[in-house]
Amino acid sequence: MNRDSMKSFDACTLCLQSAINPMADLDGAIYCKQCIYQYLLDQKNLYKKMMKEYKKYKEEEKLEEQEKEKQLEATRIVAFVEREKGAIPDSSAKKQKEQINNFWLPASTPAHVKSKLKKPSSVILSPKGTPIKLKDLITLNLTPLPTLDSAKEKKSTILTKDKYMCPTCNKSLSNVSGVYCIVSTGNVFCQHCMDTVIKKDLMDPLTNTKFTEKQLLKLEAEGSSFACRSGNTLEATKVTPAPRL
Ligand SMILES: [Zn+2]
Ligand SMILES: [Zn+2]
Incomplete structure (x- = not known):
């Protein structure tokens, strides 16, 4: 596989740069802390805006209903007047009825044209379209490669991508087949x-703490495993976050 064409495993899903203060969602997508916080804030504000529009729409809809009700009432009155006049509808009563109908017509017509506005969902979706919550985000504890500085000096494009290593085998996490995180501790291994x-x-x-298999999360590097995502999200969706103390 051509490693150069792949983005670094720790690339932020939002800014596509190597994530700063990396966090992961329950899908294993990685973000900079700042990027994902900003994203969630933006989504929240968008929801608020949509909710405001929806409320306005509902109020307008209510007004239109009231107008329709008025129109019906007016028709009923005309019918009543006609009946009172002696059951024979003369031309003037007919004309009166038409006038009332015409009067209400412009108000009721746009209501039929207007498209129905759906109530916005309060569920915030991740950039990949799965529900995401701030409290479910995992702060990743990545082990930096001790050779980072010397690698930079060599100016190798591949080596400068390597920032982190697996703390047990010391291999660069950019050169392993998969990267896993333990949800309860945030520690990352190959x-x-x-x-x-x-x-x-x-x-x-690293912490000598027990965890369950459900607390294992495969981290998905942006761009490197997108193609096979459709069928393999089961593992990630099963993950239950550790209880916060
Ligand atoms: Zn970012
Ligand atoms: Zn390892």
């Missing part, structure tokens, strides 16, 4: 260590 050691003990080797 797939190999996860499969061969950590998953077997269900013990975070």
Whole structure:
């Protein structure tokens, strides 16, 4: 696989740069803390704006209903007047009725043209379209590569992408097949260590704390695993966040 064409595994889903203060959602998407906070705030404001429009629409709809009711009432009055006049509808009564109908016509016509406005959903969706909540975001504890400075000096495009390593095997996380995070601790490991050691003990080797298999989250690098996302989100959606103390 051509690593150069792939974005770094820690790329922020929103700004596409290497994430600063990286956080992950329950889908394994990575964000800068600031980017995702701003995103959630924007979505919240958008919802508020849409809700305001919706309320206005509902009020207008109510007014239109009242006008329709008035129109009906007017028709009823005309009918009543006609009946009172002696049951034979003469031409003047007919004319009066038409006038009333015509009077109400412009008000009722746009109501039929106007499209129905749906009530906006209060559920905030992630950029990838799955529900996302601030309290579910996981702060990632990534282990920096000790050789970062020397790698920068070499000016290699591949090496400068490598910022973090797996804390158990010390391999750069940009060169492993998969990156996993333990939801309860936020610690990040390579797939190999996860499969061969950590998953077997269900013990975070950095904190020596137990975790459940449901608290394992595969981190999805932006752009590198998008193609196969459609069928593999089951694992991520099953994840339950650790109870906050
Ligand atoms: Zn960002
Ligand atoms: Zn490892």
